[in-house]
Structures are given as structure tokens and as C-alpha cells.
Amino acid sequence: MTRFEITDLTALLRESAGADEGVDLDGEITDVPFDDLGYDSLALLQTTGLIERQWEVVLDEEAVSEARTPGQYLEVVNQALNARAAV
Amino acid sequence: MSDATTLDRPREAHRDTPQRPTAVVTGIGVAAPNGLGARAWWDAVLRGENGIRPLTRFDATSYPVRLAGEVPGFVAEDHVRSRLLAQTDQVTRLNLAVAKEALDDAEVDPADLPAYAAGVVTASSAGGFEFGQRELQALWSRGGQHVSAYQSFAWFYAVNTGQISILHGLRGASGVLVTEQAGGLDAVAHARRQLRKGSSLVVTGGVDSALCPWGWVAHVAEGRMSTSNDPDRAFLPFSADADGYVPGEGGALLVLEDARSARDRGARVYGSIAGYAATFDPPPETGGSRLGAAAELALADAGLTPEEVDVVFADAAGERAADRAEAQAICALFGERGVPVTAPKTMTGRLSAGGSSLDLAAALFSLRDQVIPPTTGTDRPADDCPLDLVTGAPRTGVRLRTALVLARGRGGFNAAAVVRA
Amino acid sequence: MRRVVITGIGVVAPGGVGTKEFWSVLTSGRTATRGITLFDPAQFRSRIAAEADFDPADHGFTPAESERLDRATQFALVSTAEALADSGLTGELDALRTGVTLGSAVGCTTGLDVQYAQVSRNGADWVLDHTRAVPHLFDYFVPSSMAAEVARLAGAQGPVSLVSTGCTSGLDSVGHAVELIREGSADVMITGATEAPISPITVACFDAIKATSPRNDEPETASRPFDRTRNGFVLGEGAAVLVIEELEHARRRGAQVYAEISGFASRSNAYHMTGLRTDGVEMAEAITAALDEARLDAGAVDYINAHGSGTKQNDRHETAAFKRALGQRAHEVPISSIKSMIGHSLGAIGSLEVAASALAIAHDVVPPTANLHEPDPACDLDYTPLVAREQPTGTVLTVGSGFGGFQSAMILTRPHLGVTA
Numbered sequence: 007m008t009r010f011e012i013t014d015l016t017a018l019l020r021e022s023a024g025a026d027e028g029v030d031l032d033g034e035i036t037d038v039p040f041d042d043l044g045y046d047s048l049a050l051l052q053t054t055g056l057i058e059r060q061w062e063v064v065l066d067e068e069a070v071s072e073a074r075t076p077g078q079y080l081e082v083v084n085q086a087l088n089a090r091a092a093v
Numbered sequence: 094m095s096d097a098t099t100l101d102r103p104r105e106a107h108r109d110t111p112q113r114p115t116a117v118v119t120g121i122g123v124a125a126p127n128g129l130g131a132r133a134w135w136d137a138v139l140r141g142e143n144g145i146r147p148l149t150r151f152d153a154t155s156y157p158v159r160l161a162g163e164v165p166g167f168v169a170e171d172h173v174r175s176r177l178l179a180q181t182d183q184v185t186r187l188n189l190a191v192a193k194e195a196l197d198d199a200e201v202d203p204a205d206l207p208a209y210a211a212g213v214v215t216a217s218s219a220g221g222f223e224f225g226q227r228e229l230q231a232l233w234s235r236g237g238q239h240v241s242a243y244q245s246f247a248w249f250y251a252v253n254t255g256q257i258s259i260l261h262g263l264r265g266a267s268g269v270l271v272t273e274q275a276g277g278l279d280a281v282a283h284a285r286r287q288l289r290k291g292s293s294l295v296v297t298g299g300v301d302s303a304l305c306p307w308g309w310v311a312h313v314a315e316g317r318m319s320t321s322n323d324p325d326r327a328f329l330p331f332s333a334d335a336d337g338y339v340p341g342e343g344g345a346l347l348v349l350e351d352a353r354s355a356r357d358r359g360a361r362v363y364g365s366i367a368g369y370a371a372t373f374d375p376p377p378e379t380g381g382s383r384l385g386a387a388a389e390l391a392l393a394d395a396g397l398t399p400e401e402v403d404v405v406f407a408d409a410a411g412e413r414a415a416d417r418a419e420a421q422a423i424c425a426l427f428g429e430r431g432v433p434v435t436a437p438k439t440m441t442g443r444l445s446a447g448g449s450s451l452d453l454a455a456a457l458f459s460l461r462d463q464v465i466p467p468t469t470g471t472d473r474p475a476d477d478c479p480l481d482l483v484t485g486a487p488r489t490g491v492r493l494r495t496a497l498v499l500a501r502g503r504g505g506f507n508a509a510a511v512v513r514a
Numbered sequence: 515m516r517r518v519v520i521t522g523i524g525v526v527a528p529g530g531v532g533t534k535e536f537w538s539v540l541t542s543g544r545t546a547t548r549g550i551t552l553f554d555p556a557q558f559r560s561r562i563a564a565e566a567d568f569d570p571a572d573h574g575f576t577p578a579e580s581e582r583l584d585r586a587t588q589f590a591l592v593s594t595a596e597a598l599a600d601s602g603l604t605g606e607l608d609a610l611r612t613g614v615t616l617g618s619a620v621g622c623t624t625g626l627d628v629q630y631a632q633v634s635r636n637g638a639d640w641v642l643d644h645t646r647a648v649p650h651l652f653d654y655f656v657p658s659s660m661a662a663e664v665a666r667l668a669g670a671q672g673p674v675s676l677v678s679t680g681c682t683s684g685l686d687s688v689g690h691a692v693e694l695i696r697e698g699s700a701d702v703m704i705t706g707a708t709e710a711p712i713s714p715i716t717v718a719c720f721d722a723i724k725a726t727s728p729r730n731d732e733p734e735t736a737s738r739p740f741d742r743t744r745n746g747f748v749l750g751e752g753a754a755v756l757v758i759e760e761l762e763h764a765r766r767r768g769a770q771v772y773a774e775i776s777g778f779a780s781r782s783n784a785y786h787m788t789g790l791r792t793d794g795v796e797m798a799e800a801i802t803a804a805l806d807e808a809r810l811d812a813g814a815v816d817y818i819n820a821h822g823s824g825t826k827q828n829d830r831h832e833t834a835a836f837k838r839a840l841g842q843r844a845h846e847v848p849i850s851s852i853k854s855m856i857g858h859s860l861g862a863i864g865s866l867e868v869a870a871s872a873l874a875i876a877h878d879v880v881p882p883t884a885n886l887h888e889p890d891p892a893c894d895l896d897y898t899p900l901v902a903r904e905q906p907t908g909t910v911l912t913v914g915s916g917f918g919g920f921q922s923a924m925i926l927t928r929p930h931l932g933v934t935a
Contacts, residue, residue, distance in 0.1 A: 021179075022179060023176060023179050023180075024174070024175030024176040024177070024179045025175050026174075026175070026176050027175070044176055048180070048242055048243065051242040052179070055238065055241075058238070059239065
């Protein structure tokens, strides 16, 4: 089964929203709030759009907007991927 | 106070001249086709260096017009941080770079000012058009889900004011005006208005760019661009050979400050925006150009007479009828060959909303250096444009204290600003 | 201080063309939101909008004019004609003392969308085909063309400009016009705003940030400002144009007066292009500055015409701003959002709200917030649910909030023509 990994997320974040100077996206960021990583709601909306198109999945809007960290966000994506696989 | 007392006063007296704070320019930033950065550009202007060249931004071979003024050597990554690159068009990146140069030049940190004392007023003409073209292509070729989350603001006319305000923490009264090429002056005048209402500093002017196929077809379809492909002979305002304009990108942003607060912080002052007016042309069949009226009203606003003007920076349309109209307006005010006239925009092309604020920068540097930059391309004015046009080389040896800057926007917009040392 | 009054109103809005129809919709609490009919919206997340029932042929536009003028320009012209007729000013304008400010956030986006598809072969090409473009594409490209059309219709030759500050454009446009009259640059201004944004690209860009309501099954009740169940704004379209005059100018000709515009201020949040801080501090600052200009205190406010877009972020931001600026008065005064009935027409809505505020004063009626059945517990003020209220309405505060961080506030008051300031 396909899993959406943290490296997939950081690559898409870089592509769709760039990266803040002084933030190491390759470090341990799973539980670092997006705010501290320099990403706002727009960055996440843009990234979500990219994921939905590239991974052909629809993410739950409410759940995405409530994800505060990369870890929580990965969970939302992977839940959607699992749900799709189960169909 | 009774309102009745205001009724019979002459028009000029409507303005409360004595109480008005003077608006002074304390910082200048520039991006122009013949130089990135105010110093590089001004040096190039005095050398008569032409920034008009064949287009490189996209493949223009299929178009009848292939010349433009592109800002050279602009590496966005050097000026705009990564997080902003994804959400900005070229026009906004240029604006951010130029705004930073202007604020650095003014040696002011807006954080040192009171909370709502500083704002941003820019002129725009087409917004982030290349960004818009990419998203329109995504929409039409792949579908609505492919449109960027940044499209809702990255292309729109207010984007530059918004992004500059956010980047520098400018929370005062701000604005965005669209009057095509007159915009650069209209924005600066609006900034001056905000100083009168209590702001102490405004970043203002225009920097424009739409050198993408989507912007280009809008110019081409109208058929008013020069079709010459010789960069030195394409844009010839006031010449008998004038055959249309050449578009370009760039412009200037100024730091405009209330004179008292500039003095209080010991700022270096380039000069003041002493007068301004805007008018609109009636349809050609019911009357002529109102450019001259704008110039007269701007002088009245400054409390100056035409005799006190030392140099005119012309709008310089590069189209015969429009050149004649401007020459007539200048001659009506100053007499034939009555004042030195110049058009350094012959070296940049017409920069949409950026052109007239770049002319303000040129006027301020002229007053500082006591030199009139040349008009290039045009060797001599046509017989029906009897102007003392400064051509070939810069003119020195003239005492320069006051400059008049003229601008016209497509559709009938006129603006005039008086700049004093 | 020169004072400024509203003497003519013209409106094109969802639910009806003309000021009378507009006011009838607002006071009945009817909604004009519905499924999009202007194009096939099947591919989009939000497929609803408040559309104006507007056929250019009904308003005297020739087929050639209908083709040349963007829908937004048509709205502006029809509104201008109504406002001029309403003011009784037709034919007696001093042209150079008459100006125009027109607001628009997204300009000729409808015309641009259609033209883009044509020159790109539905998005197939990056290098576009200029031979497939209409010759007036440039007028869509630079939206000052819309203000120019209004100026020509009105015969204005004074200052003319387009104001484009996102969703505060309509409020800022009128505010700018007031400043021009106060400072003495004009005696009469034709001012207002127009927008026709219901096009695929605009719908797509708001889909991308999930700002618009996806309540596609219940379009009539989809715009729910301040309601717990709201889920985004509903796009609208339309125009409102006002004739505003210097008070003595209006008095001399015995004009009817709807209201005086006694205060205006604008601030920026310098925070985010689309986001709002929850504390509403910059909007509160704009409100306070506008009240100061009007020389009124919070207790004078009888009605707040809210921005009330129907996004959770806005409703809470705005509620906080009212409390911060007005203190206890915020809890006493009726507040409403006309966007609940006519949607959010981006740059136009601010002027439609100024028109509604003037009419509220003229009729002593507060329009309601439609669809407000379950108030958001976080929004604990009196939002005038469902039913209009007859009450003395002498002073109205109207506010706007826009992408780019713009926050604006205006104070309208009942004219006391016999009394001087």
C-alpha cells in the first residue's frame, strides 16, 4: 500500500511554498508546528492542492485545516489514501 | 466657522497652503531596463545608454513587434525570500526589491515610527499578468482544480501594495491607483494626501511589468507599438519619424515623508513634491487635450509661475498626434522652445505605471546633480513640436531648482507634478 | 473644512437594477443568491453566486458596445446614468471641477477570461495568437479604461482614477473622492465601484483557497454571515455609483441630499495577503480614525453596515474590531451584512454598502442580515437577524476588509443642511 512520507511532504512544501531561511526541513520536524516552520494556511492549501492532484486523492477539508504539524498532516493524507485503497 | 465664508474664495484658496506639511522625498529605489538600482540606472541615463533590446523573456518571433525594455540582471532569488517566490509574479518581486532599496536609501526603519504612521501607495496597470497567464492556462487546459491557491491575490492590482506593507510592517493608510501611465504621479500625489491626513511616511510610486505573451498580445492587438526592430530607432518621441511606443518593465518607488518628521530624524532630502494636478481629456471631437490644464493647475498648487520651471520631463508618447498635443501644451505654457524638455524614457521604453514615477526620480536626481539627462533616439524635434529638446548629451550649466513632470495614461488620463530641490 | 454630501445614487445589483429595487431587496430580506447561470460551473467546488439580471440591450447598449465594454463597465455606466439623473446634475457640470473615482478589485476579468481562451486556443498555447484578440483587449488589460468610460459619460475633465484595493476598493474609492473634494481638487465627484467577477478564473481562485461557500444544494440560503453554520462567502456582482458634492455646491443648486460623508480612514494589517488577525486591531484603528474625522464618538453610531462576508475568520475579526473601537456601544447598536442577500461582489460591494448606508439614513430603516438563524456563539452582538428594523438612523458606520490587508471605515451622517459646522 502507498504511504505518504515526510519526505514527500517536505518536497511538496518546498515546491509549492518555498522554505523559510533558518528552517531545516530535513531535520526532525514531524511534531514542529507549521507556524514555526514558516508555513501559513495558504502554503498548506497550495500543498494540499498539489497532493490531491499528484496522488489523486481528496483530503478532508476540516481535517486539513486542523492539522497543526507535519505529523498530523501526514495522518490526514494517509487516512485518505487508506480509505481510497479500501474501496 | 460659517460655511458661507468658503464660497467666494478663488479656487486656489480652497487649498490650505500654509498649514500643509511639505512632502519630501528621502529615499529612491529603481528598476529600469538600463539599470537595476537607482545609481546604476542614473549613471546609464547620463551616459545615454539604451535599455531597449530584443525580447528574451519569451519567444516573440511570431509577433510583428519584438523589442522591449527588460530589467537586466534581476535575479529574483537575490531579492525575495524563498517563501515569497512561490506566490509572486515578476512585477511583485521587482516591487519588493525596489521598495527595499528605497527604504534602505532613506535609512529609515519603519519599526521606529508610530504604529500607523507609515503606509504604501502604489500604481498598478495590469497586476501580475504572467502569474495570471500561467493560472489561466492551468484552468483552461487542465481544469479548475489546477489553479493556484495564490492566484486570488498574486495577479490582482493591489498585490504590490499588500506585499510591501506586509514585508515592512507598514500599517498606515495605503492605496492602489490605476490610471495607466499617469499612475506613477497619481500614486505619489495620493501618498502626499495621506501625509496631510497625518501619516508621516509613505512608500509610493509604481513599478510595473507584464512582459509575457498575455501582456504582449494586449499591446500588439491595439496596434500602437512601434514596429521597428532597430532598438535605437524604435521609440522616437517628438521626432517626425515617431511611429509608436516600445513597452518596458520597471519604474521607481520613493520614500515620501512629511518634511517635519524627515527633519526630526535627520534624513537626507532629495527634494519635495511641491505641486500636482490631474485632469481627463474630453472626447477628441468635443475638445482637445487637458494635459496643459493639469500642468497649469499643478503649478498653481505649487504656488509657482511657468517662468520658475527649469526643466520639463515630458510624457513623450512617441506617437505623432500625441506628441503634437504635448508639444502644444508645453509651448502654450512656456512659449516655443521656452524651457528645456527631456524624455529619458527613450532609453527604457514606456513602463506603464512605472514610467512616471521613474521620471520623478530622474527629476530629483537632475536637481541634485544640476544636469538634464538627454533624450536619445530622437535627433531633433519635428517642426510641429517646437521644443527645446535636450538631445544627444546631458545638458549642464543651467541652474535647476524646479522640474515639471508630465504623464498621460491611455484613455485620456493626464497628470502633472512639480518637483523642487 | 469642506463638507461632502451624497446627492445621487445609481445601482446595479443582484435582485434588481436600480436603486429602488436594490433597497426593496435589502429591506425585504430577500436573497438573490442562486446557482451560477453565467457559465457552466460543473467543475467547481462552489457553483453558486448572486447574479444580476442584466441584459445590456435593455439599457441602450448597441451590440458593438455590448461586445466592447466588459460587463463590469456596463454596470458602471448604467449606475452612473442613474446616479446623475437622480442628482439632477445633468448638463450643469463644471467639467474641470468634476472628477471620477471608480473602484474595482479584479477589473475586466470576465472579458479577459473569454479573450484568453480565444488567443490561447483554450489554454493549448503559451505563446498566444494576437490575430485572434479583439483590438480593445488593452482596455481589459488595464482597468482604468472603466473609469475613463464613466468620465466620458459624465463629461468629467477633473481628476479621474480607478481605485483597486481588493475588497475594500468600493469603500476606498468613495473615500478617495471625498478627499479630493475636501482638499479642493474637485467640487463634484462621480464615485463608486463595479465588479463582474462571476467568471471561471475567479470562481477557481476562490475554490483553491476554499473561501467561497460550497452550499450548492441551498443557494438561496448559502450566504450566512455571523451564523454558526456559515461556510464561506457567496460571490456576487454589481455596481453602485454616487454623485457626491461639496456641501455648498449642493446647497446652491437646491439638491436633494441623502447623507453627508463625514469621516473616512483606512489602515493595513501588514500581516497576511488573505488572513486576518483575530483581534481586529487595525480595523478598530480605522473606525476610530474615521470617527475622529467625523468628530463623533462611538455613542453616536446608530447602525453598523458590516463587512460580514460569511467566513468564520472575517466574522470574528470584525466582531472583535467593533468591540475594540466602540466599547459598550458595540453591544447596543444594530449591525447587519447585506452580503447575506446580494453576495460579495469584491471591489463593488463597498460602494453598494455605502449606498445602502445612505439609504438607511434617508429611510430610517436598518436592513437585516438574512439567513441568520443560529448565531455563532463567538459573535455575540446584535446582527439584526432576518427582519429589517424601522428606527432613527442618523449616523452609520460602514466597514470593509480586503485581501492585501486593507481595513477601511466610513462614517455617514444625516445631513443638517441648515446648520454649519
